[in-house]
Amino acid sequence: VRFHAMQAILLGVAIIVIWIIIFIVDIILGYIPILGGIIALLLSLVFWIGSLVVWILMMVKAYQGQMYKLPVIGDIAERNV
Numbered sequence: 001v002r003f004h005a006m007q008a009i010l011l012g013v014a015i016i017v018i019w020i021i022i023f024i025v026d027i028i029l030g031y032i033p034i035l036g037g038i039i040a041l042l043l044s045l046v047f048w049i050g051s052l053v054v055w056i057l058m059m060v061k062a063y064q065g066q067m068y069k070l071p072v073i074g075d076i077a078e079r080n081v
Contacts, residue, residue, distance in 0.1 A: 003067060003077055003078060003081045004058075006077040006080055006081050007058065007069070007070060007073055007074055007077040008058065008062075010073045010076055010077055011055070011058065011070065011073055018047065019047070022043060022047055025040070025043065026040040026043070026044060029043075054070075058070070
């Protein structure tokens with residue numbers, strides 16, 4: 001349980017950091033007429049759908065009692081638990 005909790009916390013922090021980076025890139029792309037807005041929208045949409053899929057996958061694996069590790073975050077969580 002502690003491993004899954006730590007991995008979820010680290011995943012949440014990583015999502016927030018990546019969201020801030022995407023937000024800054026969206027602001028920069030906003031200066032490009034029409035195409036910049038479309039690219040920014042698609043980038044944000046792909047990120048949020050991907051985040052949702054990973055989050056649901058991790059919840060299902062934890063509920064099933066399987067210790068599923070994300071590539072980088074899982075190793076950090078394992079060391080801290």
